[in-house]
Amino acid sequence: MADTHSVIGTQNKKGQTFTDTWKMMHEAPRTPSFFTGSEVIKEALRRASCDVMIAYPITPQSEAAALIGELFAEGYIGDYFRGESEFAVMSQCAGAAFGGARVFTTTAGPGTMRAMENFPMWAGARLPIQMIVTCRGINSPLSIQPDTLEIAYLLNTGMLVWHAETAQDFFDWILKGYMVSEEPDVHLPLALCCDGFFVTHTKDVVNLTPADMCLPPYDPYRSPVPCMDMECPPVRMMRDPFVMKSNYISYATHASWQQEIWAAIERSRKHSIHWLNGLIDTEDIDQEIMIVASGTAVSQGREAIRLLEDEGVRCGLIKIKTLRPWPEEEIREATKNAKHIFVPEFNVTGWLAKEIRATIPNPHRVHAGPHVCGGMTMPPEIIVSEIKTTLGMKSFSLAGRGS
Amino acid sequence: MSKERIKISEDLYDIMPSDYQDLVKSATYGKEDRGWKDIGSSKELIEQHSLCAGCPESMAFRYILASLPNPEDTVMVGSTGCTSLVFPMVAVHNIHSLFGNQNAIASGLKRALSVRFPGRVKDVVVLAGDGATVDIGLDMTLQAWFRQEKFTTICFDNELYANTGGQESGLMQKGFVAKMAPVGKLFDKVRLPEIARESGCHYVVNCTVSKPSLVEKVIRNAVHIAREIGPTYLQLYTPCILEIGKNSMEGLQEMRDSEKPAERFAYKEYVSEPAKQLLAELAAKDKERKAAAKQLAGQA
Numbered sequence: 173m174a175d176t177h178s179v180i181g182t183q184n185k186k187g188q189t190f191t192d193t194w195k196m197m198h199e200a201p202r203t204p205s206f207f208t209g210s211e212v213i214k215e216a217l218r219r220a221s222c223d224v225m226i227a228y229p230i231t232p233q234s235e236a237a238a239l240i241g242e243l244f245a246e247g248y249i250g251d252y253f254r255g256e257s258e259f260a261v262m263s264q265c266a267g268a269a270f271g272g273a274r275v276f277t278t279t280a281g282p283g284t285m286r287a288m289e290n291f292p293m294w295a296g297a298r299l300p301i302q303m304i305v306t307c308r309g310i311n312s313p314l315s316i317q318p319d320t321l322e323i324a325y326l327l328n329t330g331m332l333v334w335h336a337e338t339a340q341d342f343f344d345w346i347l348k349g350y351m352v353s354e355e356p357d358v359h360l361p362l363a364l365c366c367d368g369f370f371v372t373h374t375k376d377v378v379n380l381t382p383a384d385m386c387l388p389p390y391d392p393y394r395s396p397v398p399c400m401d402m403e404c405p406p407v408r409m410m411r412d413p414f415v416m417k418s419n420y421i422s423y424a425t426h427a428s429w430q431q432e433i434w435a436a437i438e439r440s441r442k443h444s445i446h447w448l449n450g451l452i453d454t455e456d457i458d459q460e461i462m463i464v465a466s467g468t469a470v471s472q473g474r475e476a477i478r479l480l481e482d483e484g485v486r487c488g489l490i491k492i493k494t495l496r497p498w499p500e501e502e503i504r505e506a507t508k509n510a511k512h513i514f515v516p517e518f519n520v521t522g523w524l525a526k527e528i529r530a531t532i533p534n535p536h537r538v539h540a541g542p543h544v545c546g547g548m549t550m551p552p553e554i555i556v557s558e559i560k561t562t563l564g565m566k567s568f569s570l571a572g573r574g575s
Numbered sequence: 576m577s578k579e580r581i582k583i584s585e586d587l588y589d590i591m592p593s594d595y596q597d598l599v600k601s602a603t604y605g606k607e608d609r610g611w612k613d614i615g616s617s618k619e620l621i622e623q624h625s626l627c628a629g630c631p632e633s634m635a636f637r638y639i640l641a642s643l644p645n646p647e648d649t650v651m652v653g654s655t656g657c658t659s660l661v662f663p664m665v666a667v668h669n670i671h672s673l674f675g676n677q678n679a680i681a682s683g684l685k686r687a688l689s690v691r692f693p694g695r696v697k698d699v700v701v702l703a704g705d706g707a708t709v710d711i712g713l714d715m716t717l718q719a720w721f722r723q724e725k726f727t728t729i730c731f732d733n734e735l736y737a738n739t740g741g742q743e744s745g746l747m748q749k750g751f752v753a754k755m756a757p758v759g760k761l762f763d764k765v766r767l768p769e770i771a772r773e774s775g776c777h778y779v780v781n782c783t784v785s786k787p788s789l790v791e792k793v794i795r796n797a798v799h800i801a802r803e804i805g806p807t808y809l810q811l812y813t814p815c816i817l818e819i820g821k822n823s824m825e826g827l828q829e830m831r832d833s834e835k836p837a838e839r840f841a842y843k844e845y846v847s848e849p850a851k852q853l854l855a856e857l858a859a860k861d862k863e864r865k866a867a868a869k870q871l872a873g874q875a
Contacts, residue, residue, distance in 0.1 A: 223690050224683065250690035255679070256718040263676035263715070267683025270670050271650070272691055275683075293672050400650050400668040401688060401697070405581050405604070 180388055184221065186247055188386040193351050196387070197344065197447075202379035209372040212339040213278070213304060214239035215380055216346035221387045223250040223273035228261045231316045232368040233278040233306040240276070258283035262290035262303075269299035272392030272399040274350065277301065280368055281308035284322045288329075294361040295330025295433050298397045300353035300390075301361045302346065303331075306368040307467075307518075309546060317547020318368045320467060323495065324523035330433040332362040332440055333496040334448075335466040339376045341493075342366060347387060348447040356394045358440040360433070367468040367518060441497045451499035452492050454506050459488035461559060462510040464503065464528055466492040469516045469550060476516075476555035487559070492524070500531050512562065513538045516555050520545040579605075581647070594622055598666055604647040607864075610795075611641045611787035620646055622664040626657060629823030631830060632731055632813040635784040636661055639702070639729070642791040643667070644798050649698040650688070652681045654707035656738045657815075658731060675712030677703045678719035681726045698798050699726035705746040706736045709765050713745075720774040723805040727797045730767070730808070733815040741818035748839065753818075768843060771808040777847040778807040783830035783840045793844075799857060800850045807850075812840040 179190045191200070196219075207215065213236040217225070225244065227237035244252035250273065255261035258279050269275045279287060284305055294301055309315030310322050326333050332353065336342045342364070349362045366372065392399040398406065444451055455474075463473035470491040477487045490506050492499060507513055515525040515538060525540030532538070542558040544550045560567040581599055583591050602618040603609040613619075620640040626633045636658075643649050646667050653662045655674035662669045672680055681701045688697035708716050708730040716728065735753055736742040743756035745765040752759045768781045778800045780793045790811070797807040814829045816822065821829055833840040846854065 224687055226683065251686040253686075253722065255682075256714060260676065260679040260715050260718065263672065263679035264683035266672055266676075267652070267670070267680035267685075268687035269683070270672075270680070271684040271687030273683075273687035275687075289673055290676075297672065398668070400670055400684065401691065402648050402650055402668045405598070405647060406666055406668060 184386060188219070188384050190221070190388050191385040193347065193387055196381050196385045197347060200381050200385060202381060204377050205380050206375055207339065207378055208235075208375050209306075209339045209342060209366065210236040210239060212343045212378050213346065214243060215378075215383075216343045217276060218243055218248050218383060219381060219386045220276065220347060220350065221274060221389045222248075222276045223390070224265075224268040225249050225252045225276045226261045226264045226268070227252065227254050227277070228256075228258055228279070228283065229254075230258070230280050230283040232308060232318075232372045233280045233283075233304065236304065236306070236372065237278045240278075258287035259290065262287040262294070265301050265303075266290060266294055266297065266299055269294075269301050270297065270400045272390075272401050274354075274390035275299075275301045276304075278304040278306065280306045281310045281316075281319075281322055285310055285325065288325065291326065291329035291331055291361070291363075296429065298359045298395065298436075299361055300350070300359050302349055302353060303361065303363050304346070305363050305365040306372050307365055308368040311546070315547055318370055319519055319545050319547060320365070320367060320517065321519040321521065321523075321545070323365050324519070324521060326363050326365075327495060327523070327527075329363075330360065330430075330437070331496065332358075332360055332437065332444075332494070334362065334364050334494050335492065336364060336366045336371065337467055337470045337491060339371055339378045342371065343378050343380065345448070347381075350387060350390070351447055352440055352443040354390055354394070355440070355443050356396055358436050358443060359396050360436050360440065365467070370468045437497050444494050444497060448493050450502065451494045451497065452490050452502045452506065454488070454490050456486070456488040457490070457506045458509055459486050460509065460511040461485070461487040461563075462490060462507055462513045463487060463555070464490040464492065464507070464513055464515050464524075465517070466495065466524060467518065469518060472550045472552050473514075473516055473555060475552035476559070479552055479556050480559065485559070485565075495527070498527065498531070503528060504532050507532055507537070510537060512559070514555065514559055514562075515540055516550060516558075517541075517543050518545065518550065519543065594666075602666070603641070609641065609644075609646075610791045611638050614638075614641050614787075620666045621661070622666070624661045624664060626661060627817055627823070629816060629826050630657075630813075631784060631816070631826040632657055632733070633661070634787075634826075635731060635790065635811055635813050636665075638784060638787045638790040639794055640665065640667070642794040643698070643700065644795050645696060645698050648696050649700060649798075650684060652677045652684065652699065652701045652703075654703035654712065656704040656707060656736075658702055658704060660738075675707050675710075676715055677701045677707060677712060678724075678728060679715040681728075682719050682722065682724045685724060685726050696802060698802055700729065700798065701726060702729045702731065704737070705730055705732045705734065706744050709745040709767055717770070717774050720771060720776055720806045720808070723775055725801050725805060727801040727807045727809070729797075730810045731813045732810050733813050733818075734764070735815060735818055737815040737818055741815070764839065768808070768810055768845070772845045775806060776808045776845075777801075777805045777850040779810075779843075779845040780808075781810045781840060781843040783812040783834045785827055785830040785834060789842075796854060800853060803853055804847070804849050
């Protein structure tokens with residue numbers, strides 16, 4: 173058993189050097205590589221000093237989950253197996269994390285929903301598991317296409333929830349995510365989300381850190397709750413289990429524990445700002461028209477801004493990186509000059525627009541849209557059209573919109 | 576390992592709870608031949624319990640905790656139900672997470688402990704009720720056996736959902752009238768011991784907890800076989816006296832009545848060939864150890 177810091181500079185069994193994470197992520201040379209999002213997940217895991225990965229097939233994360241199996245066969249992962257369902261897999265992840273392992277898994281859409289009971293349990297048990305969510309439709313009739321509705325269900329589980337825009341985000345945030353999750357004053361699971369297919373199945377240039385460097389190992393003894401390995405035998409853990417009590421002390425215990433989970437999310441703020449260089453990225457925030465988005469909707473928004481510029485309309489952009497912790501102050505500050513705030517989303521309910529409306533003064537400034545869902549793409553032209561229509565500008569009609 | 580790991584700093588000794596002082600002074604961590612006979616003469620690993628007076632489950636808990644061959648390196652996994660009211664008072668690391676996922680938790684846990692402590696023994700023991708094992712958690716119970724996960728599954732079979740007030744369960748007898756079985760249960764008691772055998776368990780026992788020496792034997796066998804070979808399963812009758820209309824003092828007799836030949840808890844055992852070989856080796860070593868001890872005593 174190695175503690176996190178004393179092993180830096182030594183090598184693991186694959187000959188990788190345990191490297192200070194800040195140096196590895198910010199100072200080590202990067203190699204541009206042309207990879208799919210799934211391959212990028214594998215490359216991040218190669219460098220993650222992961223103890224246990226548990227897999228289950230569901231589109232569109234199956235390829236990534238199988239590629240990590242190859243890493244296991246090569247000796248980069250401590251243990252790896254296919255569970256029997258997402259509910260079971262998330263419980264297996266919990267068991268491994270209770271046992272003091274650094275744990276990784278991936279899921280998508282209906283898998284996220286099937287496993288849902290586990291997520292508040294992970295947070296409540298303070299297990300810093302990392303779960304990649306490659307979002308896809310959860311509606312009936314069956315859909316495997318990209319759709320971000322499932323993120324809305326994750327927002328109140330007590331997990332950290334980040335939303336990656338690109339494969340580069342993915343690579344960096346998988347590794348940085350463990351650093352935030354495993355801080356003793358955080359110690360919470362992380363749902364690292366991306367838009368399925370758009371990120372997982374497309375190729376992009378991603379700058380990789382050296383393959384012979386890896387994260388320092390997880391030190392379970394920095395956990396704020398005991399690791400279940402009998403290295404320090406307990407006396408009875410509590411006098412009376414609170415579940416059987418119907419009295420104020422029992423309620424107060426549960427209430428304070430829930431508050432502590434949310435306080436831990438708040439405490440993750442400073443670490444997330446440190447590692448992600450802020451909870452949001454902004455471009456041109458002096459403009460009166462702003463696009464606020466997360467995931468690949470940011471890329472489409474950026475493209476729409478370029479098209480609008482050609483027509484002389486200036487528009488700013490806010491990229492939301494973390495949904496939990498929610499960048500409330502940052503969004504308020506960055507939208508203070510905005511008269512119109514557009515929130516393009518890949519889901520039918522517009523959960524991001526609702527979150528923003530609940531955050532800023534004068535929420536009537538928020539235009540929830542455009543929305544696409546069920547796997548539809550979001551051409552930048554429909555963002556342009558939404559903005560121009562709202563502003564009373566003449567907009568060319570788009571095929572299929574009936575306008 | 577031994578009691579070495581469980582020590583108290585001298586400076587802090589007087590402010591430690593007496594429970595902990597007792598564990599250090601007189602628990603049986605590290606004692607090779609620990610067993611049910613230690614009950615009453617040494618510090619038990621179960622401090623107290625909040626089960627009903629006379630509940631056979633409380634007897635089962637005491638026998639099992641006294642019989643674990645290696646409690647200082649054992650982690651237990653429970654599930655929701657009456658057992659989850661007892662685990663917080665057990666001096667062995669234990670996990671409760673959700674209802675029915677105990678064998679999934681144990682699968683991840685055992686693998687994590689194997690990765691983190693290569694070459695060291697870390698036993699994992701699941702202990703859950705029949706609702707958790709056979710109904711809501713059956714999928715994960717069986718899949719852990721299919722995968723040959725190396726831990727022991729113990730089912731406290733009280734033939735109903737006790738903690739929620741006596742509802743029908745899969746292990747209930749056919750015809751029994753209970754909540755949610757208003758005209759009597761319509762199908763047979765699920766034959767999990769046979770299913771366990773077919774699913775790859777190397778040691779399966781179906782019995783009651785009326786005899787502490789028998790509980791000790793099957794627990795030790797099950798843990799040793801799981802450690803070395805593969806999954807093991809014990810189905811122990813721990814009747815819910817409350818829900819079957821018995822009095823506090825009638826639990827033991829209920830178990831004795833149910834273990835008669837041809838009754839549903841008559842002792843049944845299955846041991847796979849590799850497990851038989853292991854048990855023979857362990858018995859030979861035990862004999863050797865006892866002979867050596869006897870010789871030593873003779874010399875003294």
